[in-house]
Amino acid sequence: MSRVAIIGCGVVGSSWTLVFARAGHDVVVHDPSPEAAEAAVAFVRGSLAGTPEAEAILARIATAASLEEAVAGADYVQESAPERLPIKQALYARLDTLVPPQVVIGSSTSGLPASSFTESLATRARCLVVHPINPPHLIPLVELVPAPWTAAEAVEFAGALMTAVGQEPIRLSREINGFVVNRLQSALLGEAFRLVEDGIVSAAEVDKAVADGLGLRWFFMGPFETIDLNAATGVAEYCRNLGPMYHGLAREQADPRPWSAPLVAAIERERRAAVPGERLPERRLWRDRWLAALVAAKAQIRREFGR
């Protein structure tokens, strides 16, 4: 049982609050807007509505009016401030002196390397990126991305904490644009936009190709295990047989096209015909209900058949 400070209470910070509190940690949430901090607590309350453990979990969550109060006595700080470099830099300058140097600070940033906002800090060795996929209370993956000066012990601590609260951390050896998750997503999206731009299939058909096809295996195996099981003796045989074909495709996919305005407009039209703009909030609830049900189903199947 330890104490976690959540700094920044948007969608990501709110979900983190639930992650740490349901795992048994005391959580103090802070946002420059007191309403945002209250909204994070309301989010947790709404997510837990009707569950027997709701009150016990909510009892572990407190709001703090100031940054000082939020981090006082914290054993870990999860920063989820807006994705703007000046904001992060100003915030970390304050955390540098407010938070005892042995306390690890993880940033939820999806796009800014830790080096860009921690370089000049006295305590920069305890800072790293701890990047979730949104929302972390439903999607377990977390990317740990050290700056060049991040101490190995800080990465170790963050990894152990993430595992302890039920997340699934991966550790990048160094900073890289987009980290791993957005680089993989970038590669898939690049080809998805290309297929629509070239008139091969619609955006809905690309979604079908994934959601009714590739996504079924990737949901529990990932791409390497998928191909490893698709050749009699494993991945080396698969690469011998199909490597040249894939290299040929890669050469056809090597033009890094920007997503043009007409292409984006066409996809926007297609999506709005499927889900009108005013129904997007409802569709997001649909997504989160699906995710919650899937996470439960996956845990059940894992108990039965193993990892």
Add this chain to the structure above:
Amino acid sequence: MSRVAIIGCGVVGSSWTLVFARAGHDVVVHDPSPEAAEAAVAFVRGSLAGTPEAEAILARIATAASLEEAVAGADYVQESAPERLPIKQALYARLDTLVPPQVVIGSSTSGLPASSFTESLATRARCLVVHPINPPHLIPLVELVPAPWTAAEAVEFAGALMTAVGQEPIRLSREINGFVVNRLQSALLGEAFRLVEDGIVSAAEVDKAVADGLGLRWFFMGPFETIDLNAATGVAEYCRNLGPMYHGLAREQADPRPWSAPLVAAIERERRAAVPGERLPERRLWRDRWLAALVAAKAQIRREFGR
């Protein structure tokens, strides 16, 4: 109720046999090797073991000793012969005369465009690619890929048949290397190999990034709906905000690297440490049990929350 001929009884043909028979069609299976045809029936029997409908489904399946016998009276032919052009060409030359011209012939080929083995046929207009993801009895996606001379009615017929037997067809506007599924997989694999080659993460961590992260949303939404729900007003806003970031990543990902022998060897070592070669068959059973359980869970969630 109609009659389907399955030509070629490897892994794909066997799974197709189950798809058509469980949907109520009479199925005649043929393979140059009578043992392979019997193995397809045995596969269906094994897959259905213990289910109440097993005997009724098996009663619809017959083996044919000759190609002539197999296609006699067929309303549709699903060809799943080996992926070698001379074999396909020789087979289609025979099908051209054996199968009445109004009967559609779909090829399971994953890599050969229909134009490469149907160009010289008198009845080439009824031929197209009907490409499943393996195994089709568990993964519903099917790619319909017409040759330049394929009749629109043939594509229409194959699409309606696939929908009727519970598959999810997408229709490509024209032939393209790798079709849609393998192009999307190629893009993701290219980046996956790149990340391992550059020492950023292990192959197992790439698998985790997908199976514990990206794959959870792609399992039921696909990449476009995923980003559409990730900005307040939808995909156009997402592209405005993040398009430049993704274009930057695409430029870093534009070198079409071959999968080098040392890289493949390293991944093979990692995979064999996770699953020794002699346990691969067992692991494939694990995969198929997971897929079957997931397909059931997905159908259940879909009944509850909708598509």
